[in-house]
Amino acid sequence: MHTVAVLVLDHVVAFDMAAPIEVFGRTRLPDGRRPYRVRVCAPTPEVAAEPFALRAPWGLEALADADTIIVPGCAEQAPPPPDEVLDALRAAAAAGTRIASVCVGAFILAAAGLLDGLRATTHWVAADELARRFPRVDVQPDVLYVDNGQILTSAGAAAGLDLCLHMVRRDLGSAVAADAARMSVMPLEREGGQAQFIVHERPPVPQGSALQPVLAWIEDNLGRDLTLDAMAQRSGMSGRTFSRRFREQMGTTPLQWVLRARVRRAQYLLENSDHPVERIAHQAGFGSPTAFRERFRRVVGTTPQAYRAAFHGRAADAQRTS
Template identity: 65%
Template sequence: MHIVAVVAFDGVIGFDLATPLEVFGRARRLDGRPAYDVRVCADRDQIDAGAFTLRAPWSLDALSAAHTVVVPGVADPGAAVPPQVLDALRAAAARGARVASICVGAFSLAAAGLLDGRRATTHWAAAAALARRYPAVNVDPDVLYVDEGDVLTSAGAAAGLDLCLHMVRCDHGAAVAAETARLSVMPLERAGGQAQFIAHEPPTADGSSLQPLLEWMAENAARDLSLGDMAARAAVSSRTLIRRFREQTGTTPMQWLTRCRVRRAQQLLETSDVPVEQVGIRAGFAAATTFRERFKEIVGVSPWAYRRAFQSSRPRSPASARAVDTSRAISTAAGARDHG
């Protein structure tokens, strides 16, 4: 049977530890037999997991028989990984075991040298730190998981579920993975990447000469602002404005304005029943197609998908429900014309 060893050491995050236990532990072959033998392995008798202590039934020696080794994240990803854990991970990878990480567990794989020259991901909030600390790793902060064959990494928390289900599908096919996903109350695949979970605030320039202009742009983002309008407001030439934006925000005036509008659209999609096309207009986009394109480019999913995922649950008024239904009908009719 396929043995999955989940490694625990001090600071392990309970959610990350439980994810592979639940997914692989629930997986059943088509004939009903368990698909995996799941083992929790630790480097010592008692593990400090923050809110609780853990006694693992297996030592690190069990990694020598594992087909898959999963490394959960720890509360402080910058803390040193126990040398014996690093040695066990290197040995498992050297003999051909599949090695995977959940969330900031990628730091442990990187510390073992298993991500050098490879593409990898981790929680979006820790991606920059991973890239700085391990420059030999090609960090992709936008995806839910990365499969490099023998080494796999996932983004934050729930993305560990995506990765584990992906491995089940690779091992036993889509039917087994789909049933495992249903038992976990998870879709087998989720649309988009990590970008949809980030609040896309435009870059700031606190204390700089641009700050008054940025505040004015944010307040007037719904207007049809041109580069000339912004330059006139700042009392500089368009060329000077572009140069100052690059120096102080790392982007251009129009790109900054677009991110400001996308962030406003996110807020409207999360908190209101305004039809999606109207959300784009209220956020400052002149055309619905432009709004959809820019939103998906920055956030990673469509405005419709974002609303489904992040809108707070509350009853709609009959009027707003009719408005949404009308908007959907118009959108559907427009799509039919475009493809007719």
């Protein structure tokens, strides 16, 4: 039987922890036998979880006997991982144990040096911070999970389910993994390279910026042909001056800002309207459905149709459940 150790630390995120327990605990072979033994372990008998306390039946010694170690993410207020935890992870890695992280659990693997020189992912909100703190890690912010063989990382908690199903499929084949996916009410077909759905928020405008009026005008006129000359003329500046000040204050070029604004408009329409893609392409100012599909996929990482399938009606649903 394959032993899976779920390593929990103070302020562990309960949903992250639940993903491996759910998948590996429910997996069955065709004859009904359990192929996995799941053990929850911690450096102390009790840890703070979000939002409850958790007693772990096993200590760090369980890591030495595990075939797979899963490291869930911890909340922002969590202290740095103890040295004995990092040492135990390093020892397990040196022994050839498979080690995976869920969401921001990647920070713990990175702190142990296990991601140095490897591709890795985490939740897109934390990707820049992971890259800043651990420059030797090749951070991939727009995928669901990364499989380096022995070391694996996943994005958000739902992507942790994807990663666990991927490991089941790797261990036991697609038929067993498909049954585990059905038990978890999850699709098996989402692949690691599928992009995370990232909502690109509007960049903040510096207080009192002279760009505020032209930015508001751009938002109101996304359906128009917004050339650099048109934007510069609206701002009352020369094209060169406008481009320089825009980059200084907004951290990007005017045309890239317009592209992101159009994508935001398209995301809103895909979520909250039944308009066909062709109409949304025109409303958001992309010119043609072909250009819309190509640029939307480049920025968001998936097609407009896939984005709508995932998020259509979520605002109305939120209102009904609030």
